Amino acid sequence: MASYDSARDCFVVRVVYDGPGFAGKTTNLQRICDQVPVSKRSEMYTPAALKGRTMFFDWLEVDGPKQGGRTLKFQLISVPGQIERNYRRRPLVEMADVVVFVCDSSPPQVNDTLRTFARLRTSMKARQTPVPLVVQANKQDVEGALSPKQIRKRLGLEEETPVVSANAAGGRGVQETLRTAVRLGVRSFNEAGQVFELPAEFANADALFDHVLSFEDAPRDEGPVEVEELNVNAEYSSLEEEAMMAHMAASSIDALESRARRAANSRSEEDSDAKEP
Numbered sequence: 001m002a003s004y005d006s007a008r009d010c011f012v013v014r015v016v017y018d019g020p021g022f023a024g025k026t027t028n029l030q031r032i033c034d035q036v037p038v039s040k041r042s043e044m045y046t047p048a049a050l051k052g053r054t055m056f057f058d059w060l061e062v063d064g065p066k067q068g069g070r071t072l073k074f075q076l077i078s079v080p081g082q083i084e085r086n087y088r089r090r091p092l093v094e095m096a097d098v099v100v101f102v103c104d105s106s107p108p109q110v111n112d113t114l115r116t117f118a119r120l121r122t123s124m125k126a127r128q129t130p131v132p133l134v135v136q137a138n139k140q141d142v143e144g145a146l147s148p149k150q151i152r153k154r155l156g157l158e159e160e161t162p163v164v165s166a167n168a169a170g171g172r173g174v175q176e177t178l179r180t181a182v183r184l185g186v187r188s189f190n191e192a193g194q195v196f197e198l199p200a201e202f203a204n205a206d207a208l209f210d211h212v213l214s215f216e217d218a219p220r221d222e223g224p225v226e227v228e229e230l231n232v233n234a235e236y237s238s239l240e241e242e243a244m245m246a247h248m249a250a251s252s253i254d255a256l257e258s259r260a261r262r263a264a265n266s267r268s269e270e271d272s273d274a275k276e277p
């Protein structure tokens with residue numbers, strides 16, 4: 001489904017790029033920036049990126065085809081990949097009109113890809129309306145990379161789910177992935193029969209950042225991931241440790257963030273105590 005932005009008199013379709021950390025989500029958006037003329041897109045916006053890592057999301061808007069005389073805009077939002085940031089990712093997936101799942105096809109990362117996909121499946125199932133999915137088999141240039149066919153098998157994809165072969169860093173497959181997502185987005189837009197006003201929190205990147213910050217204070221109830229969906233082979237289990245190490249670095253950032261927040265809260269409590277008569 002799409003939204004209608006009355007402020008700009010256009011329809012908006014949200015394409016959310018999900019996938020494990022380092023799979024190439026940000027790279028996809030960067031290449032789209034390189035390949036789409038400035039007149040047909042916004043600037044890319046990445047709030048609070050930390051050492052090149054996406055902490056919250058990347059945001060880019062691209063003009064699509066006209067629909068009934070009105071412009072159709074595609075909001076491309078890539079989510080943070082680290083497992084620890086699932087609570088930041090899930091609400092974005094819930095609001096997607098189309099989901100692109102970017103896979104790291106290199107063998108040592110397959111476990112991480114499967115685990116992240118299981119989480120995505122769980123989030124997609126929790127939605128009230130189904131959402132079209134495109135899978136990108138990225139990093140095909142890496143030696144021994146799983147082919148798109150193997151990715152389809154490992155992820156247990158339905159036949160109708162498109163899998164696009166890509167080397168996003170080299171700019172290959174990025175446009176095709178976007179075109180496929182746009183096609184599915186336009187189709188579901190035409191089938192939906194009704195369009196709602198664009199929620200204020202998705203009006204622009206700043207509003208979305210404010211919205212996403214509000215999750216920080218919400219309880220982090222992740223819900224269980226369905227175990228049978230994990231389908232992680234024992235042959236890869238030694239690699240789990242490696243993935244955990246990578247995630248440890250990310251969680252220490254989380255710990256720092258929450259310590260800073262606690263300190264700020266206790267300071268403001270002290271301030272208000274001091275003001276008591």
Ligand SMILES: Nc1nc2c(ncn2[C@@H]2O[C@H](COP(=O)(O)OP(=O)(O)O)[C@@H](O)[C@H]2O)c(=O)[nH]1
Nearest residue numbers: 021022023024025026027081138139167168169
């Ligand atoms: N070899 C290879 N590296 C890639 C490819 N796509 C992205 N990368 C690299 O993978 C790293 C992580 O990419 P990034 O877009 O930041 O991943 P994200 O965490 O999913 O946003 C960067 O160093 C990219 O240059 C690819 O197709 N092949």
Ligand SMILES: [Mg+2]
Nearest residue numbers: 025026053054
């Ligand atoms: Mg990123």
